[in-house]
Amino acid sequence: MRPLDPRTVRSRDAALASARELLIEQGLAGLTHGAVAARSGISRATLYRLWPEPTDLVRAALTRHITLARPEPTGDLRADLLTELTATRAMLHEPATEQGMRVMIERAAVDPRFAEVKEALYRSGTRAARTTLTEAVARGDLPAELDVDLAIDQLHGPLFFRRLVANQTFDLDYVRAVLDDFLRTHSPKNPHQQGNLVT
The missing domain is CATH 1.10.10.60 (Homeodomain-like)
Structure with missing residues (x-):
């Protein structure tokens, strides 16, 4: 090209x-x-x-x-996922981008062009998190059988549900709680990994 x-x-x-x-x-x-x-x-x-x-x-x-909105990853699983989720939280609480997401979801249901855009934005918005999760699996920080698509849902889903469906705001403590619950469930069970969950 x-x-x-x-x-x-x-x-x-x-x-x-x-x-x-x-x-x-x-x-x-x-x-x-x-x-x-x-x-x-x-x-x-x-x-x-x-x-x-x-x-x-x-x-x-x-x-x-x-x-x-997303800086370069550091290679630290928790830190990088927290950065990703913090950026998502910011976009969900920024009035214009929050409204943009609502409009995009609504129009995508009836307009194939917006449905294509929504799908592309979903892939773009979760690309860094997917890379972080995939690399963590390769390093052994997450189990080899991890379903990355499901992991994305488990990490981002609660944020979108609380803001766009329940119409509630949430702070970084909520983001950390979602993240640490995910890591407790999926990280290798050893004292060193558990110690990394301390906020």
Whole structure:
């Protein structure tokens, strides 16, 4: 694949930075080609060339937001999973991104284009956690038979349920409780591992 022209890269980065700002400030409703053009100074023609459909722009903006919210992993299982879940908690409590998730889930049920975006965002949003879990299995920090998909559900599911279904806020103590319950269930049963669960 031929590398992108540097001017295209600069335009894309400037547009996505503006799209992320609009997402945080206004949610999905404010994330339009026109609004991004006005905020970034990038022409609508360029934006439509890069992201022909509104759903393309939404996907790119949310993926960038997810990526920037997650720092590089350290190799420490508990610390890396806590970082991932803390970032998820932040997105669920940030008004614009929380609303964006609600809208995405609602529209995905009736619009195949949004269903595709939701699936892509799910994969993007859980990629780092999947890598952390897979590497932990390889190191022996988690059992070889671990079902990574189920582990993702066990770690992220309670957070999404409490915020988007029960409409309750929660703090980092709740996040740590979910994580440590998962580790107590799945980590090798030895004193050293159990000692690492201390918060």
